[in-house]
Amino acid sequence: MYVAVKGGERAILNSYDMLDDYRRGDPALPELTLPQIQAQMPLAVSRVMAEGGLYDTHLAALAIKQAAGDLIEAVFLLRAYRTTLSRLGSSVPIDTARMAIERRISATFKDVPGGQILGPTYDYTQRLLDFTLEANRHTTPLAPADEPLAAAMPRVTDILQHDALLQAEVPLPGDPAPFDLTRDPLSLPAGRDARLQNLARGDEGFLLAMGYSTQRGYGNTHPFAAEIRYGSVEVELFVEELGFAVTVGEIEVTECQMVSQFAGNADAGPQFTRGYGLAFGYGERRAMSMSLVDRAMRASELGEAADAPANDQEFVLYHTDNVEASGFVQHLKLPHYVDFQASLELLRRLRTERAAGVDSAAADASASGADMPIVDAAVVGSRRAAADADCASARNGAPTAATQDQELTS
């Protein structure tokens, strides 16, 4: 029994020990180290950093280890820790055009300035289980490429924008500070800044499913992956005293820009429009899904039909967050016996009344226009009297109750 026990505290403490033991597994095997997780599970680390909203590979690895590989639990750990961190400042926007590229592909042009860079990808691995990984494989360090990557790697969307074929993304008038989803509650209709922040931390599975739904006809936007790039960018902080921005570090990000056709309206001619996706670390599926959903949520502002689930800002934005969703779904395992008792009481009363109503209808078949069923007052009255007698004995510490207690306790 887990409810309402005085031993609840001891049970909780014991559960910590059991969880520790479960997480550690067979102690004969060496324990996982954080550098191992950082180095050998980088995609898990990326996902946890993205959904945790905190770029720190060490802490993400710790969270993954502590969560025994449950990435949503790891995200939760990182988010809770994030709450305690003070904010020192805001960086200047990162410039993905200046990314140190690891991978960069475009699906819209056969070749682009800087070339297509496949980089580390599972795309063409044929997904055959590699049994050579069963044993520890001795790997030789990667030899450097014959020639370095092109110095200039312009974003494909920037090239499209030169010809005004793609709708420009310009800051709002006066360039106001962006909304901060981690400090302020979401209000609707949400600006694109709030939407993108929400999607950036959203559950990858949810984004994937919503993005997928647009491809299957629920709000199709006919997207093309103009460019996907993954690599590292500098994070710069503008220092008032110095009067210029200084680089405080480098982070890895994955960016996806989808372009979709837009028929045009009275104000603008036909153009391509953009769906944008950005993820901490290497998260291509996530960035692509995000860009699809971002574009889908722009439907109504572009005057398109907006009746599919992915077009519905409120539906999407309120259901992306897996920390919220996981907590609320799992709160159903908390005791609800007070509410349940209230429902039970009503259900019994309704059933009693219904039975009484059926009985009286049978006895008086000719009765017409019967009103609400009425409880048989005599039946209730006699039950009440019997109950009152029990109450009196309970108040006097009846031995029967004590005997029952012993049975329960043992």
Place this chain on the structure above:
Amino acid sequence: MTAAHANPAAPVERDPHYNFGYLDESTKRMLRRALLKAVAIPGYQVPFGSREMPLPYGWGTGGIQVTAAIIGATDVLKVIDQGSDDTTNAVNIRRFFGRVTGVATTESTRAASIIQTRHRIPETPLSEGQIMVYQVPIPEPLRWLEPSETETRTMHALAEYGGMHVRLYEDIAQYGHIATTYDYPVMVNGRYMMRPSPIPKFDNPKLDHSPALMLFGAGREKRVYAVPPYTSVKSLDFEDHPFTIEKWDECCDVCGSEDTFLDEIILDDRGTRRFVCSDTEYCARHVAEQQAGIQDERETERQPAVEVGADTATAERLHLGEVL
């Protein structure tokens, strides 16, 4: 999850790694501002910048943030879940505040200055100066009528609450009763419709003109709302179908109370059940008072003090509440 948790009887130690109340001071200030607004507009849902807490959403993060924002070093905290101080979630939240504030905790409703609760209002009447903090899963009373937040905010602005009356009427037409048993909608101060969190409607009358301040926190939905002391809280009803609360034919099997909310305990698979007070602290105190009363009677009759057997029976009955 550290190794140093061997003795559950030992008080939880204050963890100096975290700010008092876990949240940083600017977050607490943001919360207090939202709460002040909530108190100024009784029943109105105030959006606030809810933070991720180290307990899961849906497990009381709203209540925890409200408590964290208002708690001071001299406060005495009581935490209940389903009316009981001993449910695992209540124990866990109490331990959390022990760890991040070091304040005194209590099970006594009378001794507490802040009572954080899930699903119940204590049976012991509250008094002036006490604050009830409710954990709220869904703050919007109109949510099952209208899923869109944009729509429901407009409905509140216009006090457009006819839909709820229609729903209650439909219940009466279909079942002969209003079939809402918990989270029963109320009108606060004659203006805003409010969800009293999933307390059974049995507890609704305790909200009306209560001398205590009632604060409601919904962390996942990022809303706080409040009922100030001595404010009118009226449960929705009709002239010919007045609001009623649950009644049991049974009384509490432990303390014999006939006017408390009862939990049903299933004893076997043949339909044997018993009923006990959901408010375990009230129940235990009731028993203790009866015991004292019996003792007084016997003393006035110049009989020997309570024999050991009676004590044991009481102790066992008390223990029942602990075991179940």
